[in-house]
Each structure stands twice: as C-alpha cells, then as structure tokens.
Amino acid sequence: MENNTRIGVFFCNCNGKITEKVDFEPIASEVKKLPKVEYVRESQNLCAHLEGELICKEITKNQLNRIVVVGCASAKEEGFFKEVLNKAGLNSHLLSMVNLREECCAVHEKSAKSAAKALELTKMGIARANNLEEVSFGEIPVNRTVLVIGGGLAGLETALETAARGFKVILIEKEDKLGGRLARVNSIIGVDHNPADLLEEKVKAVTSNPTIDVRTNTKLGDLDGNIGGFTAWFVKDGVETSVEVGAIVAATGVQTIFCPVKYGLGIADNVIGQMKLERLLADGKDFTHKRISIVIGKGTEAFNLPFVIAVKNALLLRKKFNATVNVFYTNIKVGGDNWEKMYTDARGAGVNFFKFEDNIEIVANNGEIIVNYEDPFLKGKMPGVFKVIADYIVIPEELVPAEGTDELAKILRLELGPASFFSVDNAHILPEMTSRDGIYLVGSCQSPCFANEVEISAKTVAEEIFQKLDADQVSTELTQPYVDATKCVVCLTCYRCCPHGAITIEHGEQFKNLYFSAAQMNPLACRRCGICASECPGKAIQLPDYTDDQILVQLEAMEVLP
C-alpha cells in the first residue's frame, strides 16, 4: 500500500470562520505540489451530511486511501469523518485532521504569519497522513467467571449482582464462614434491616445460587494474566489450586483497631469502642438512664464513617435508653446522604455536643469517666476547664485496611492509595476502578464506606464487568501498541513501566527474534497511554495513531529558520 498512497485533502472553511482569517488558495496551491496528494477540495461546511456523501464518492472515484481534513479536529467531527471513511470502505484510522480553526484562526489575527502557520499545519497533517496505518478489530475470547475476594457484605452483594448479570462467580473468603464484619454490627445507617437478618438473607441468597461457588478458608495466593484471562491460584489449607477467571473484585473491607491509649485510657469495661458498642447494643445491653460520653475526631478525620456512626449511636442511646449523651468533637463530618438531618435530630433529641480543640483529658476513676475539656467557643466568656462525668466513654477505633491488604495488592499488582486503602486518589479514576482493567473494588477496601454505598458500588462494578465481558468473544479495536518482534529484546522495560499491568512477555515461533519472545500488550487491559512505546530502548513498540513515524514526520514537515 505504501507505494500507491493517494492522499485526498479536504478543506473546510467552517461557514467562513476559517477563511475569514486564512486564505485557502495559496495553501491549496502549495499542497497540490506535494507528492501523493491526488485530490484537493474546498468546502463551506464539510461536516454537513451531504458533504459526507460527497467525500465518500470522491474517495472511490479518485481511489483515495488517505484523507486529510483541514478545518477543525474536535472529537465530534473526528467521529463524523471516521464514519465517512468507513462508509467509503476505508479504515477509519487513515484520517488525519488539521485543526486550523482552533489552533490558528481562533487565536491569531489574519496576517502573513498566521498564513504561514496554516500552511505548515496543513503540511504536517499531510505528512502524518502519509504514515497512517490501518487498525483492525479483533475478537478476543474471554472467560466469563468473576472472582470475588471477601465474603463480607461487599463481597456478597457483588457476587449477587454479577451472578444476576449472567456471570459465573467464585467467592473466596479467608475465614471459615461468610459475613465479615456485618455480623458484629447492631444497626446500619440508611438500611432498615437488622444487620443480622440482612446478613442471613444475603448469605442465603449467595449459597443457594447455583452460579456462585463459595470457597471458605481460601486465600488468593498468586495471579497471572489480564482481564478476560486471569489465572488465579487459591490457597486452602496449604494446598494450591488454580482457576481461570475473567475479572476480579476485591471486597476485602476494613478492620478496626481499638486504641484507648491514644485517649490516655487503659482497657476497662466502661471504655468502649464504637464497634464494641454496636456489639453490646446488638446483644441487648441496657443503657437506660446511663451517662455516656462519646469522643470523636482525634485523628479519625480522614473518613466520614466514624463521625456518622458516632452521631447515629448517640441518637440511638438517647432515644432508646433516655441516656445522657455528651458528644465531644473536634469536627463533625456529616456531609451527604441525609446525615446532616441525623445530626439535627440528635441535637433535637437532647444529645449534647461539645467542641474541643486539643485540650481534652479523659480520666477513668472508680468506675466513672471524667472528661476535662476546654471549650473554644466559651473560652472568651467562661474560661477554664469543664468537667463532665459519665458512666461510659465511647471512642472511635482506628480504621485500617483489612489484614493482608498489602499482600493482596502485591498479588494484584496494584499500588495502594491514601491511608493504604485500595482506591487511588485520582480524579480520572472512579473509586471502584483500579489501575488495571478487570480488577475492581467494592466496599470498604476502597476506603471506609457505608452499607448503602456498598450496594451501589457492587452494581457499578457488576455493570462495568458486564460491559467489558459481555460475551465469550469480545470485539475490540486493536489500537493497543504493537511490537516489532525483530526489535524486541525482551528487556522488561515496558513490562515494568506499564501502569496498567497490561504487558506480558509471550513466547512462540511467530516472534522472529533471537528469543522467540516479545512483549505483548493485552488489548483489553491496555489503556493506550503509550508510556511503553516511549520507554522501549529498542524502539520496538508503536502505538497506533501515534507511531514515531507519524509524530516525527510532522516535525520534519516544519520549516527551520535560523
């Protein structure tokens, strides 16, 4: 094809917006002189429907096989022209767009300089067109089994949601039974169910679902492959077995660490963590008319969860037991999902809220808890230390990722985000997503979250997996980088640089080099950033639409002035 490249150049004056600043004529006359340019046409409004049909005809008539559109280059128009190429029987990647409108006309005055720039941009676009390459579609066979790691609420929900979309599910749980932390909670915000009942219902639904294979006492030991074709090694009682799965969902949750020392307290029956309180309430402990102090905000500010739980339980203790509840806080984070109302309700119900900054001292004395604190609001009028006596003190636990999260991250080849939870801090990436396609997060392993969010999260992930693995064969455009095996020295540079774990070293006779091996980019896992192509020391990797040739010829087409 290289030898009979026939380029068609289509100018669009964008209803005069472009020609107002740049004359096409001198450009067109220069362009016509360029080799391989077989056709040049100017139009008023190239993205009009009729024009599209005309381009189609001209392509056929003039046997054009590279199209340059000189006008704009926004995504919408690009889509339109790609369609046109398709209709004309050309691969849609044989299109080069020159953005005269935004890069020249809209930002420069009409002048000799802007005219020169317009010509140069056009020449660059044509030079690129000369080096365009076709990109084909591929049918990738995929495994439609989903591996869910963790048998807590998040794992159960995910298993149910993915199973409901027709996937086979393997749910692994490292403990001997399903349920996770939910079994230890008294009540869930935003969910009317009793947690124990909810749990029972979910476990029942999961265990009775024939498409969900539950394996307890099982951990993920190792992982290979990519989306649609992972090989997972399970470890159960020291024995390893492998299974093929197409997607993986981590739902490993959070753990709490009770740390009274942080508040200057030791272990005592009346020093209670929020989780312990949940347990006591669920077991039916009576707090009638008790005096209860709740402290919140000393180093727990990274997440909303501890604040909301504190308010929830304050309200509950007040209402159910008519207890005297005093909440000492540095900050109240109740933004979102009707929690503000819960806070207002708590105040209305007679829960007292006291703000402190740094100065709080908690002393356990003869079964009584004494809180001494300085109130920053009252400091001006009533300076000094206030003393509040209670029967119990409730303090928040530390929230840290579940045990083994580090290890799992290594197996999954993921980097951990803030506070060592799985979610990365990046506006482009949803909390459910990871740096690797085919590996998703549900629940508190992202970062501590609420039960009602878990359901949404599970649905999102199930839907995402459904989108990605909708059939046993997935059709995808093979725009992932390709490797010239004759240049690949399997040095692993790309493998180590790929942020998406999308590269593997493959072996086989088809790789014509000394090693019969080459790096290969998985079309489903690759996100087309091109980092690998730029790192490759052998220049073996090229990213379609952005090959080195396509970029460097644009530079070559530039004029050099001393």
Next chain:
Amino acid sequence: MIIAERKPIDEILGFLSKHQKVLVLGCGGCVTVCLAGGEKEVGILGSELAMARSKEGRPLEVVQKTIERQCDFEYLEGIRHIVKDVDAILSLACGIGIQTCAEAFPDKIVWPGVNTKFLGVNLNVGVWAERCQACGQCVLDKTGGICPVARCSKSIFNGPCGGSQNGKCEVDPDTDCAWALIHDRLARLGEVDSLREIMAIKDWSFSRDGGPRKLVREDLELESGK
C-alpha cells in the same frame, strides 16, 4: 548481562571532531537492555551530536543503524555498505562489540560511545548493580549464592572485614556488605557453620590474571579433530 553507560558527550564530540559523516551504530544485545546503546539511544545521541555540531557551526551528518549484536561478525557484515560511506563509526556496543566492529572494518576508525561498566542485574528501571566479575571459577556454592569477588569491595573470601557495620560496606554506605549478606543468608538457610571453615586461597589463573582468556570446546568445533 553487560551493563554500559554512555560516555560523556564532550569525549564523544572530541573523538568525532575531525569527521563530517559518522555512523552511530547501536547494538540490539545487552546495551539495548540496559538502555545505553539500543535504537532509541542511537536516535537520541544522533540528534544530540547533530545539534552540538550545528551549534559549533560545523555540521555533522549522522547515519543511524542498530544491528542485532555487534559481537558477531556476521551481523556486522550486513552493514558493510553503510560503513563504506562514513568517515568513522561511533559504536554504542559494549567493549566486546566495539572491538569486533573494529576487527570487522579494519580500514575504518571505530570510536567507543559507551563505557562498559560491569556484569550486573537490572534491579529496577534505571537501576543496575554488579553481580559477577567473570573470575572463571565460581564460588557461589560456598557463599550462599552471593559473590564475594564481585560484591565485596576487597573481594575477600573470609569476610566480613572490620569495616562492616549494619550490613553496609565501609567503602560506600549505599552498598550492602557482601559478607553480611552471605552471613545472613547462610544463617537463614541454617548453614552458617559452613563459614567457620577457612576458604582456600583462590586460583586466579582462571581469571583475567591468567592472561586473556579463550574458550575452545573441541566437541563443538565445526572442524573437529584438528
């Protein structure tokens, strides 16, 4: 693998000062893997040289080529037609490739473009560390798979010397004390008592000290029985 690093540009520019047209010749072997002399580095260096010489007002024409391996004559044979038209070759191969190149083209000046540094491992992208000195007689069986010849600053066989502290070498606090590594590894394997035995004086004749080495395997030679 052989680890190399590009020479300082001034040195290279000095070599090329009297030439107008040079071939920058990359190698697809070790130097590509260690990011010193593959096709990418050839391109970058070519561009850098062209710019530097333009700046001096004495343009340099740079021809670029990367071959499979410069340490094999057959591969060099394939570029004879390119070599013919240049004043000199700047080879980005290791010392072996540079010499093979010079031997293949006896009438052409061949300049070294890299310093061949050591035989080592790629710890991560951009990080390499020495692992072997090709001493010709491996002692790794006695040292828990950690080489005292390559990795101890004094290449001692009955270490660690008195400069070992906190597992680091006195010569460079960023370098692990090889003998501390050996000790710890053998301790982990339950074999530390083997270190109580004095390791014998080494026969360096297998090493470079025995003169330039050559390996001939008659069982493999094409014309056997000679």
Next chain:
Amino acid sequence: MKAASKLQRMCESGNFVVTGEIGPPKSCNGEIVRHHAKMLKGWCESFNLTDNQTAIVRLSSIAAGKILLEEGLEPNIQIVCRDRNRIAAQSDILGASALGMKNVLCLSGDHQKFGNHPTAKNVFDVDSIQLIQILDGMRKGYFANGEQMKDEPPQLFIGCAANPFADPFEFRVTRLEKKADAGADFCQTQCILDMERFERWMELVRARGLHKRIKILGGITPIKSVKAAKYMKKFVAGMMVSDDLIERLEKAEDVKAEGLQIAIEQIERLKKMEGIAGVHIMAIAWEEKVPEICQRAGLAPRPEV
C-alpha cells in the same frame, strides 16, 4: 619451631603484655622513626609499624622496622593484602626475616578509597586469613604453592587484628577463631571505646575457649578531644564509641587529661579481664604520652623475659 621474639616470650611468660605503635612518615626521613623509637624505647615489648595506613603512601613498614632494630627496639611489621599479591607478600616476609624481624601482623588493609590514591588498583589476591595461613606455612618451611624451602624457614610470630565492634556481632568471634585456625599467635583488637560491647565479645571468646588458643591484646587509644570521639562514632565504619565515654569527655574540664585517665582506667580493667593477655596502645599522633600512660597504669618497668 616458633620464633623467639621478645613479644612471643612475653606472651608465653604469662606476664601482661604491652605493645605500641609507630606510624612511619610520609617521607624518606628515617630520623622521624628514629626519634619515636628513642622516645618509646623500653616502654613496650614490641612496636607495630603500620603499612601505608589508611591507604596513604608512607615509608615502608619493613624499612622502618630496620630502623627500630638499629635503635634496639623490637618491631612488629604490619602487612596488608591491599598492595601485595602472594608473591610480594612472601618476598617481603623473607626480606624482613633476613633483617631480623620476627613479628608480623596480617591485615586486609583499608580500602584505597580512603587514602591519597583513591584511583589505584587494589590487589587483594589473598585476604588476611589466607595471608596468615601462608605465613604459618612459611615458618613450617613451605611456600604458598606448597613448595618446600631449600633453606632455613623464617622464624615468625604471627599476629592478626580483630574488630569486636563491627557486624555481624556473633560472627566476629567466629572470624577470630578462623584466624586462630589459620595459625595466628596473637591478636590486637580495634581500639576499645565501648567497653561494654567489648566485654560481651570477650564472653563469647571465652565461651569458645579462644583466649587459650590466641593471645588477645586489647586496643587502647587515648582520646584527645570530644570532636575526635564524635567523629569516630559517626564516620568510622566498624567503630563504636559509647555515649558514656563521650559524656565523660564533654563534662571534663581538661579533656586531654580525661582522655588519658580513661585510657588508664581501661588498661586497669583489661588487666583484670579473663582472657586478656595484654594491651596494644595506639596513641595516634600522641606517641609522647605512651610513657605516661604506661607509668600511670602500672605497666612500667617492663619485666625481662
């Protein structure tokens, strides 16, 4: 078969041994060695002559040893593996022996990076333990290659160094054992600036009965300033300086006097320590204080053996 050096006789006599150290100058001026020799004569059994210490070029240890012999002192020739292969080492030993030197101390040698010729190539053909083995073989009449000497073998009293302050701690004792196995007769330790660690090391040494196989001389260095102590603690690898020692120096009105006092107390302590055969005094650039230290520590006069 062993040499009849004075140092050896002292070691075998059961008396508390004292050795000293003289650093040859960075010139060919032998008078400097002679000056130190005159000053120190009679205070120690034997004097170490350092071999291009810290990899700085100095007058040869054997040549300096010859000057000591002329002055009636007994030299202890240090020999490092950094600069000599097994050929040069054996040749030097034969030469030294011919000149009447009998004590030899085998060391790895400081890496050239620390010296004034950091770009030099090092040798390290053999390590210090292997060098001890070679010397032990020589005094038995064999060269390193196993060839038997045609003439009388050199009479040697072989020494080594030990550093209880380097890591890995337990292995330090094993290494001393290896040196004893190789044939070392005596051992001079790195200067002790952390007595507590030294004692723990000695416990391990005694537990293995090493003190019965090799004479251990504790290294003593009087500290001149707080700065020097801190420098050694921080920058010298394989050196430990206890905080107590630094604190004591810091509190002292006269630091130098305190430094001497500490050295003397250390000697007193070593005298009582089981398994210690003597002391090796390294008064770096402070040689003139050796007589005072010996005097005050009750080490003078030296017994005749």
Next chain:
Amino acid sequence: MSADANFQPKIVVFACENSGWLAAEHAASLGLSYPERVELIKLPCSGKIDVIYFMKALEKSDGTMIMACQQENCKFLKGNVRAAQRVRQTQNLLKEIGIEEDRVGIFYLAANMGHKFVEIVQNFYDKMRELGPNPGKVIK
C-alpha cells in the same frame, strides 16, 4: 533580551489530549490569542512523549514543551511522572552540549484551563525570546 528585537521564536508544544490539547481548544473558544509560531502536536498522554521527540523538535525550533495533566491526576496514573523524567533527561542532554536547558519544559494544567494554556505558552515564548535563537538547530 536577545540582540535581535524582532526575533520570533518557534515553539513546539506536545500536548496530552486529556489536558493541554483540550485547554488549547478552550483558549480558542474563549477568544484568547498567543503567538503564531507556537505549534501543537497531540499525544494520547504526556507519557507518550519521547526524548527523541524533544530532540527532533529542537533540531527545528527554539523551544519545546510537554503539556501534561495536573500532578497525581494523570488518567493513566504515571504518564505525567514519566514525562517529567523525560524532560529531565532531555535537559541533561542539552546541558551537556551547552544549550540552555530551559528550552524544554513540562507544564501541568487541566482541560478547562484555556487561560492557563495561553499564560504558559506566552511565558515560555517570552523566555525563548530572551534566550534568543536555539544555537543547536540543524539546518540541512
């Protein structure tokens, strides 16, 4: 200021299509303007920038840069980090042949920062004017 007051530097801007490229379009939609001799080349991510692209651009122009997404906000997580490394690498190359390292740079911005785009381009342009023509340009 360079000796030639009329000097108009040429600048090649490599732009990540998730940020710099869109910011250029945003600048256009806001009706902002910047010097003519600034030309854009679109990349899918700043991580696609290659040292050789910078070098080839400098053979032709007076300065070059990569426009990347805000730090820690690369769509591909590490693209802008790798881009920064390659800028550093190019700067080292320039420095060693005596060409001002400021002729190559990395700038971070978001898609909706048309003003920032123009500010970056204008500042860089002014900087190149100050430096004068790139002495390393290769004229064939």
